[in-house]
Amino acid sequence: MxxxxxxxxxxxxxxxxxxxxxxxxxxxxxxxxxxxxxxxxxxxxxxxxxxxxxxxxxxxxxYAGYKDDPHEVLNKIFAEVEGYDDIVLVRDIPFYSHCEHHMVPFFGIAHIGYYPSKGVVGLSKLARLVEVYARRLQTQETMTAQIAQALQDSLEPRGIAVMIEAEHMCMSMRGVQKAGAMTLTTQFLGVFKDDPAEQVRFLTLLRQGKA
Structure with missing residues:
Protein backbone atom coordinates (compact mmCIF):
# COMPACT_ATOMS: atom_id res chain seq x y z
CA MET A 1 0.00 0.00 0.00
CA TYR A 63 -1.28 18.35 -21.67
CA ALA A 64 -1.29 21.70 -19.87
CA GLY A 65 -2.00 19.93 -16.59
CA TYR A 66 1.65 18.98 -16.16
CA LYS A 67 2.60 22.57 -15.40
CA ASP A 68 -0.21 23.10 -12.88
CA ASP A 69 -0.04 22.40 -9.16
CA PRO A 70 -3.35 21.00 -7.84
CA HIS A 71 -2.58 22.30 -4.36
CA GLU A 72 -2.31 25.82 -5.75
CA VAL A 73 -5.77 25.39 -7.26
CA LEU A 74 -7.15 24.57 -3.80
CA ASN A 75 -5.03 27.04 -1.80
CA LYS A 76 -7.85 29.44 -0.87
CA ILE A 77 -10.26 28.06 1.72
CA PHE A 78 -13.33 29.93 2.94
CA ALA A 79 -13.85 29.25 6.63
CA GLU A 80 -16.85 31.56 7.14
CA VAL A 81 -19.73 29.37 6.03
CA GLU A 82 -22.16 30.08 8.90
CA GLY A 83 -21.65 26.65 10.41
CA TYR A 84 -22.50 24.74 7.21
CA ASP A 85 -21.21 21.19 7.55
CA ASP A 86 -23.41 19.19 5.17
CA ILE A 87 -22.37 17.74 1.82
CA VAL A 88 -21.04 19.96 -0.96
CA LEU A 89 -21.60 18.33 -4.32
CA VAL A 90 -20.65 19.44 -7.83
CA ARG A 91 -21.79 17.00 -10.46
CA ASP A 92 -21.52 16.64 -14.24
CA ILE A 93 -18.12 18.33 -14.63
CA PRO A 94 -17.13 17.63 -18.25
CA PHE A 95 -13.56 16.69 -19.07
CA TYR A 96 -11.35 15.43 -21.90
CA SER A 97 -8.22 13.42 -21.27
CA HIS A 98 -5.84 11.02 -23.05
CA CYS A 99 -5.18 7.39 -22.23
CA GLU A 100 -1.55 6.86 -21.27
CA HIS A 101 -1.54 3.43 -22.94
CA HIS A 102 -2.52 4.46 -26.48
CA MET A 103 -2.55 8.29 -26.31
CA VAL A 104 -6.12 8.41 -27.63
CA PRO A 105 -8.88 10.41 -25.93
CA PHE A 106 -11.24 9.41 -23.19
CA PHE A 107 -13.91 11.81 -22.06
CA GLY A 108 -16.90 12.09 -19.79
CA ILE A 109 -18.06 13.72 -16.58
CA ALA A 110 -16.77 13.88 -13.03
CA HIS A 111 -18.75 14.25 -9.80
CA ILE A 112 -17.18 15.48 -6.57
CA GLY A 113 -18.73 15.59 -3.11
CA TYR A 114 -17.24 16.34 0.29
CA TYR A 115 -18.18 17.11 3.89
CA PRO A 116 -16.28 20.26 4.92
CA SER A 117 -14.43 20.48 8.21
CA LYS A 118 -12.16 23.54 8.18
CA GLY A 119 -13.89 25.30 5.30
CA VAL A 120 -14.89 25.13 1.63
CA VAL A 121 -13.29 26.05 -1.67
CA GLY A 122 -14.89 27.96 -4.53
CA LEU A 123 -17.04 25.65 -6.61
CA SER A 124 -15.13 26.49 -9.78
CA LYS A 125 -11.96 25.20 -8.11
CA LEU A 126 -13.36 21.68 -8.14
CA ALA A 127 -13.86 21.91 -11.90
CA ARG A 128 -10.36 23.34 -12.23
CA LEU A 129 -8.95 20.44 -10.20
CA VAL A 130 -10.53 17.97 -12.61
CA GLU A 131 -8.97 19.89 -15.51
CA VAL A 132 -5.49 19.76 -13.96
CA TYR A 133 -5.48 15.97 -13.84
CA ALA A 134 -7.44 15.42 -17.06
CA ARG A 135 -4.89 17.35 -19.12
CA ARG A 136 -2.19 14.75 -18.57
CA LEU A 137 -1.58 11.27 -19.90
CA GLN A 138 -3.86 9.31 -17.62
CA THR A 139 -5.80 6.27 -16.62
CA GLN A 140 -9.30 6.88 -15.36
CA GLU A 141 -8.57 4.95 -12.18
CA THR A 142 -5.53 7.06 -11.33
CA MET A 143 -7.29 10.31 -12.17
CA THR A 144 -10.13 9.41 -9.79
CA ALA A 145 -7.70 8.70 -6.96
CA GLN A 146 -5.64 11.82 -7.65
CA ILE A 147 -8.64 14.13 -7.40
CA ALA A 148 -9.70 12.59 -4.10
CA GLN A 149 -6.19 12.71 -2.63
CA ALA A 150 -5.64 16.34 -3.63
CA LEU A 151 -8.88 17.31 -1.87
CA GLN A 152 -7.86 15.32 1.18
CA ASP A 153 -4.44 16.99 1.35
CA SER A 154 -5.77 20.53 0.96
CA LEU A 155 -9.16 20.55 2.70
CA GLU A 156 -8.92 17.72 5.24
CA PRO A 157 -12.69 17.19 4.96
CA ARG A 158 -14.68 14.65 6.94
CA GLY A 159 -15.37 12.73 3.80
CA ILE A 160 -14.73 12.75 0.04
CA ALA A 161 -16.59 11.06 -2.81
CA VAL A 162 -15.39 11.15 -6.40
CA MET A 163 -17.04 9.43 -9.35
CA ILE A 164 -15.95 9.55 -12.99
CA GLU A 165 -17.98 8.26 -15.94
CA ALA A 166 -16.13 8.12 -19.25
CA GLU A 167 -16.00 6.65 -22.73
CA HIS A 168 -12.57 5.51 -23.92
CA MET A 169 -11.67 5.84 -27.58
CA CYS A 170 -9.08 3.10 -27.20
CA MET A 171 -12.08 0.79 -26.71
CA SER A 172 -14.48 2.55 -29.09
CA MET A 173 -12.37 3.23 -32.21
CA ARG A 174 -9.75 0.46 -31.94
CA GLY A 175 -9.39 -2.95 -30.34
CA VAL A 176 -12.84 -4.37 -29.59
CA GLN A 177 -14.47 -1.27 -31.17
CA LYS A 178 -17.43 -1.11 -28.78
CA ALA A 179 -18.63 2.48 -29.10
CA GLY A 180 -20.76 3.80 -26.29
CA ALA A 181 -19.37 1.54 -23.57
CA MET A 182 -18.95 3.56 -20.38
CA THR A 183 -16.43 3.06 -17.58
CA LEU A 184 -17.31 4.15 -14.05
CA THR A 185 -14.77 4.63 -11.25
CA THR A 186 -15.24 5.81 -7.67
CA GLN A 187 -13.07 6.80 -4.73
CA PHE A 188 -14.49 7.20 -1.23
CA LEU A 189 -12.56 8.59 1.73
CA GLY A 190 -13.52 9.38 5.32
CA VAL A 191 -17.21 9.04 6.21
CA PHE A 192 -18.06 8.03 2.64
CA LYS A 193 -15.73 5.05 2.95
CA ASP A 194 -16.78 4.14 6.49
CA ASP A 195 -20.55 4.45 6.08
CA PRO A 196 -22.30 2.75 3.13
CA ALA A 197 -25.35 4.95 3.79
CA GLU A 198 -23.27 8.00 2.86
CA GLN A 199 -22.33 6.35 -0.42
CA VAL A 200 -26.01 5.74 -1.11
CA ARG A 201 -26.79 9.39 -0.34
CA PHE A 202 -24.04 10.55 -2.71
CA LEU A 203 -25.31 8.31 -5.51
CA THR A 204 -28.92 9.35 -4.88
CA LEU A 205 -28.03 13.05 -5.11
CA LEU A 206 -26.19 12.40 -8.37
CA ARG A 207 -29.25 10.83 -9.96
CA GLN A 208 -31.82 13.35 -8.77
CA GLY A 209 -33.37 15.22 -11.66
CA LYS A 210 -32.00 12.80 -14.22
CA ALA A 211 -34.12 10.55 -16.37
Missing amino acids: DDVVKSLSKRMKPFAEIPSNRPTREEAEDAVRTLIRWAGDDPHREGLVDTPKRVTKAFKEL
Missing part, protein backbone atom coordinates in the same frame (compact mmCIF):
# COMPACT_ATOMS: atom_id res chain seq x y z
CA ASP A 2 2.86 2.37 0.80
CA ASP A 3 4.26 1.84 -2.71
CA VAL A 4 0.89 2.80 -4.22
CA VAL A 5 0.75 5.99 -2.14
CA LYS A 6 4.33 6.90 -3.11
CA SER A 7 3.59 6.33 -6.80
CA LEU A 8 0.43 8.43 -6.62
CA SER A 9 2.28 11.18 -4.74
CA LYS A 10 4.93 11.34 -7.47
CA ARG A 11 2.32 11.60 -10.21
CA MET A 12 0.54 14.41 -8.37
CA LYS A 13 3.56 16.73 -8.54
CA PRO A 14 3.48 19.65 -10.98
CA PHE A 15 5.69 19.23 -14.04
CA ALA A 16 8.26 21.72 -12.74
CA GLU A 17 9.08 19.40 -9.82
CA ILE A 18 9.60 16.31 -11.96
CA PRO A 19 13.15 15.88 -13.33
CA SER A 20 12.99 15.80 -17.12
CA ASN A 21 15.25 16.07 -20.16
CA ARG A 22 12.55 17.79 -22.15
CA PRO A 23 13.14 17.80 -25.91
CA THR A 24 13.10 21.02 -27.90
CA ARG A 25 10.11 21.99 -30.01
CA GLU A 26 12.16 21.20 -33.11
CA GLU A 27 12.86 17.69 -31.81
CA ALA A 28 9.16 17.22 -31.05
CA GLU A 29 8.23 18.32 -34.57
CA ASP A 30 10.77 15.87 -36.02
CA ALA A 31 9.15 13.11 -33.96
CA VAL A 32 5.74 13.95 -35.46
CA ARG A 33 7.23 13.76 -38.96
CA THR A 34 8.64 10.33 -38.12
CA LEU A 35 5.22 9.12 -36.97
CA ILE A 36 3.61 10.45 -40.14
CA ARG A 37 6.14 8.53 -42.24
CA TRP A 38 5.60 5.42 -40.09
CA ALA A 39 1.84 5.71 -40.67
CA GLY A 40 2.56 5.63 -44.42
CA ASP A 41 2.21 9.24 -45.50
CA ASP A 42 4.55 12.00 -46.64
CA PRO A 43 5.13 14.71 -44.01
CA HIS A 44 6.28 17.08 -46.76
CA ARG A 45 3.10 17.04 -48.82
CA GLU A 46 1.00 20.21 -48.76
CA GLY A 47 -1.66 19.04 -46.33
CA LEU A 48 0.86 17.76 -43.79
CA VAL A 49 3.77 20.17 -44.05
CA ASP A 50 2.55 22.29 -41.12
CA THR A 51 1.07 19.40 -39.15
CA PRO A 52 4.12 18.93 -36.86
CA LYS A 53 3.82 22.57 -35.73
CA ARG A 54 0.09 22.17 -35.17
CA VAL A 55 0.55 18.98 -33.19
CA THR A 56 3.19 20.40 -30.87
CA LYS A 57 1.03 23.48 -30.32
CA ALA A 58 -1.96 21.24 -29.56
CA PHE A 59 0.12 19.17 -27.13
CA LYS A 60 0.84 22.28 -25.07
CA GLU A 61 -2.91 22.73 -24.61
CA LEU A 62 -3.94 19.09 -24.31
Whole structure:
Protein backbone atom coordinates (compact mmCIF):
# COMPACT_ATOMS: atom_id res chain seq x y z
CA MET A 1 0.00 0.00 0.00
CA ASP A 2 2.86 2.37 0.80
CA ASP A 3 4.26 1.84 -2.71
CA VAL A 4 0.89 2.80 -4.22
CA VAL A 5 0.75 5.99 -2.14
CA LYS A 6 4.33 6.90 -3.11
CA SER A 7 3.59 6.33 -6.80
CA LEU A 8 0.43 8.43 -6.62
CA SER A 9 2.28 11.18 -4.74
CA LYS A 10 4.93 11.34 -7.47
CA ARG A 11 2.32 11.60 -10.21
CA MET A 12 0.54 14.41 -8.37
CA LYS A 13 3.56 16.73 -8.54
CA PRO A 14 3.48 19.65 -10.98
CA PHE A 15 5.69 19.23 -14.04
CA ALA A 16 8.26 21.72 -12.74
CA GLU A 17 9.08 19.40 -9.82
CA ILE A 18 9.60 16.31 -11.96
CA PRO A 19 13.15 15.88 -13.33
CA SER A 20 12.99 15.80 -17.12
CA ASN A 21 15.25 16.07 -20.16
CA ARG A 22 12.55 17.79 -22.15
CA PRO A 23 13.14 17.80 -25.91
CA THR A 24 13.10 21.02 -27.90
CA ARG A 25 10.11 21.99 -30.01
CA GLU A 26 12.16 21.20 -33.11
CA GLU A 27 12.86 17.69 -31.81
CA ALA A 28 9.16 17.22 -31.05
CA GLU A 29 8.23 18.32 -34.57
CA ASP A 30 10.77 15.87 -36.02
CA ALA A 31 9.15 13.11 -33.96
CA VAL A 32 5.74 13.95 -35.46
CA ARG A 33 7.23 13.76 -38.96
CA THR A 34 8.64 10.33 -38.12
CA LEU A 35 5.22 9.12 -36.97
CA ILE A 36 3.61 10.45 -40.14
CA ARG A 37 6.14 8.53 -42.24
CA TRP A 38 5.60 5.42 -40.09
CA ALA A 39 1.84 5.71 -40.67
CA GLY A 40 2.56 5.63 -44.42
CA ASP A 41 2.21 9.24 -45.50
CA ASP A 42 4.55 12.00 -46.64
CA PRO A 43 5.13 14.71 -44.01
CA HIS A 44 6.28 17.08 -46.76
CA ARG A 45 3.10 17.04 -48.82
CA GLU A 46 1.00 20.21 -48.76
CA GLY A 47 -1.66 19.04 -46.33
CA LEU A 48 0.86 17.76 -43.79
CA VAL A 49 3.77 20.17 -44.05
CA ASP A 50 2.55 22.29 -41.12
CA THR A 51 1.07 19.40 -39.15
CA PRO A 52 4.12 18.93 -36.86
CA LYS A 53 3.82 22.57 -35.73
CA ARG A 54 0.09 22.17 -35.17
CA VAL A 55 0.55 18.98 -33.19
CA THR A 56 3.19 20.40 -30.87
CA LYS A 57 1.03 23.48 -30.32
CA ALA A 58 -1.96 21.24 -29.56
CA PHE A 59 0.12 19.17 -27.13
CA LYS A 60 0.84 22.28 -25.07
CA GLU A 61 -2.91 22.73 -24.61
CA LEU A 62 -3.94 19.09 -24.31
CA TYR A 63 -1.28 18.35 -21.67
CA ALA A 64 -1.29 21.70 -19.87
CA GLY A 65 -2.00 19.93 -16.59
CA TYR A 66 1.65 18.98 -16.16
CA LYS A 67 2.60 22.57 -15.40
CA ASP A 68 -0.21 23.10 -12.88
CA ASP A 69 -0.04 22.40 -9.16
CA PRO A 70 -3.35 21.00 -7.84
CA HIS A 71 -2.58 22.30 -4.36
CA GLU A 72 -2.31 25.82 -5.75
CA VAL A 73 -5.77 25.39 -7.26
CA LEU A 74 -7.15 24.57 -3.80
CA ASN A 75 -5.03 27.04 -1.80
CA LYS A 76 -7.85 29.44 -0.87
CA ILE A 77 -10.26 28.06 1.72
CA PHE A 78 -13.33 29.93 2.94
CA ALA A 79 -13.85 29.25 6.63
CA GLU A 80 -16.85 31.56 7.14
CA VAL A 81 -19.73 29.37 6.03
CA GLU A 82 -22.16 30.08 8.90
CA GLY A 83 -21.65 26.65 10.41
CA TYR A 84 -22.50 24.74 7.21
CA ASP A 85 -21.21 21.19 7.55
CA ASP A 86 -23.41 19.19 5.17
CA ILE A 87 -22.37 17.74 1.82
CA VAL A 88 -21.04 19.96 -0.96
CA LEU A 89 -21.60 18.33 -4.32
CA VAL A 90 -20.65 19.44 -7.83
CA ARG A 91 -21.79 17.00 -10.46
CA ASP A 92 -21.52 16.64 -14.24
CA ILE A 93 -18.12 18.33 -14.63
CA PRO A 94 -17.13 17.63 -18.25
CA PHE A 95 -13.56 16.69 -19.07
CA TYR A 96 -11.35 15.43 -21.90
CA SER A 97 -8.22 13.42 -21.27
CA HIS A 98 -5.84 11.02 -23.05
CA CYS A 99 -5.18 7.39 -22.23
CA GLU A 100 -1.55 6.86 -21.27
CA HIS A 101 -1.54 3.43 -22.94
CA HIS A 102 -2.52 4.46 -26.48
CA MET A 103 -2.55 8.29 -26.31
CA VAL A 104 -6.12 8.41 -27.63
CA PRO A 105 -8.88 10.41 -25.93
CA PHE A 106 -11.24 9.41 -23.19
CA PHE A 107 -13.91 11.81 -22.06
CA GLY A 108 -16.90 12.09 -19.79
CA ILE A 109 -18.06 13.72 -16.58
CA ALA A 110 -16.77 13.88 -13.03
CA HIS A 111 -18.75 14.25 -9.80
CA ILE A 112 -17.18 15.48 -6.57
CA GLY A 113 -18.73 15.59 -3.11
CA TYR A 114 -17.24 16.34 0.29
CA TYR A 115 -18.18 17.11 3.89
CA PRO A 116 -16.28 20.26 4.92
CA SER A 117 -14.43 20.48 8.21
CA LYS A 118 -12.16 23.54 8.18
CA GLY A 119 -13.89 25.30 5.30
CA VAL A 120 -14.89 25.13 1.63
CA VAL A 121 -13.29 26.05 -1.67
CA GLY A 122 -14.89 27.96 -4.53
CA LEU A 123 -17.04 25.65 -6.61
CA SER A 124 -15.13 26.49 -9.78
CA LYS A 125 -11.96 25.20 -8.11
CA LEU A 126 -13.36 21.68 -8.14
CA ALA A 127 -13.86 21.91 -11.90
CA ARG A 128 -10.36 23.34 -12.23
CA LEU A 129 -8.95 20.44 -10.20
CA VAL A 130 -10.53 17.97 -12.61
CA GLU A 131 -8.97 19.89 -15.51
CA VAL A 132 -5.49 19.76 -13.96
CA TYR A 133 -5.48 15.97 -13.84
CA ALA A 134 -7.44 15.42 -17.06
CA ARG A 135 -4.89 17.35 -19.12
CA ARG A 136 -2.19 14.75 -18.57
CA LEU A 137 -1.58 11.27 -19.90
CA GLN A 138 -3.86 9.31 -17.62
CA THR A 139 -5.80 6.27 -16.62
CA GLN A 140 -9.30 6.88 -15.36
CA GLU A 141 -8.57 4.95 -12.18
CA THR A 142 -5.53 7.06 -11.33
CA MET A 143 -7.29 10.31 -12.17
CA THR A 144 -10.13 9.41 -9.79
CA ALA A 145 -7.70 8.70 -6.96
CA GLN A 146 -5.64 11.82 -7.65
CA ILE A 147 -8.64 14.13 -7.40
CA ALA A 148 -9.70 12.59 -4.10
CA GLN A 149 -6.19 12.71 -2.63
CA ALA A 150 -5.64 16.34 -3.63
CA LEU A 151 -8.88 17.31 -1.87
CA GLN A 152 -7.86 15.32 1.18
CA ASP A 153 -4.44 16.99 1.35
CA SER A 154 -5.77 20.53 0.96
CA LEU A 155 -9.16 20.55 2.70
CA GLU A 156 -8.92 17.72 5.24
CA PRO A 157 -12.69 17.19 4.96
CA ARG A 158 -14.68 14.65 6.94
CA GLY A 159 -15.37 12.73 3.80
CA ILE A 160 -14.73 12.75 0.04
CA ALA A 161 -16.59 11.06 -2.81
CA VAL A 162 -15.39 11.15 -6.40
CA MET A 163 -17.04 9.43 -9.35
CA ILE A 164 -15.95 9.55 -12.99
CA GLU A 165 -17.98 8.26 -15.94
CA ALA A 166 -16.13 8.12 -19.25
CA GLU A 167 -16.00 6.65 -22.73
CA HIS A 168 -12.57 5.51 -23.92
CA MET A 169 -11.67 5.84 -27.58
CA CYS A 170 -9.08 3.10 -27.20
CA MET A 171 -12.08 0.79 -26.71
CA SER A 172 -14.48 2.55 -29.09
CA MET A 173 -12.37 3.23 -32.21
CA ARG A 174 -9.75 0.46 -31.94
CA GLY A 175 -9.39 -2.95 -30.34
CA VAL A 176 -12.84 -4.37 -29.59
CA GLN A 177 -14.47 -1.27 -31.17
CA LYS A 178 -17.43 -1.11 -28.78
CA ALA A 179 -18.63 2.48 -29.10
CA GLY A 180 -20.76 3.80 -26.29
CA ALA A 181 -19.37 1.54 -23.57
CA MET A 182 -18.95 3.56 -20.38
CA THR A 183 -16.43 3.06 -17.58
CA LEU A 184 -17.31 4.15 -14.05
CA THR A 185 -14.77 4.63 -11.25
CA THR A 186 -15.24 5.81 -7.67
CA GLN A 187 -13.07 6.80 -4.73
CA PHE A 188 -14.49 7.20 -1.23
CA LEU A 189 -12.56 8.59 1.73
CA GLY A 190 -13.52 9.38 5.32
CA VAL A 191 -17.21 9.04 6.21
CA PHE A 192 -18.06 8.03 2.64
CA LYS A 193 -15.73 5.05 2.95
CA ASP A 194 -16.78 4.14 6.49
CA ASP A 195 -20.55 4.45 6.08
CA PRO A 196 -22.30 2.75 3.13
CA ALA A 197 -25.35 4.95 3.79
CA GLU A 198 -23.27 8.00 2.86
CA GLN A 199 -22.33 6.35 -0.42
CA VAL A 200 -26.01 5.74 -1.11
CA ARG A 201 -26.79 9.39 -0.34
CA PHE A 202 -24.04 10.55 -2.71
CA LEU A 203 -25.31 8.31 -5.51
CA THR A 204 -28.92 9.35 -4.88
CA LEU A 205 -28.03 13.05 -5.11
CA LEU A 206 -26.19 12.40 -8.37
CA ARG A 207 -29.25 10.83 -9.96
CA GLN A 208 -31.82 13.35 -8.77
CA GLY A 209 -33.37 15.22 -11.66
CA LYS A 210 -32.00 12.80 -14.22
CA ALA A 211 -34.12 10.55 -16.37
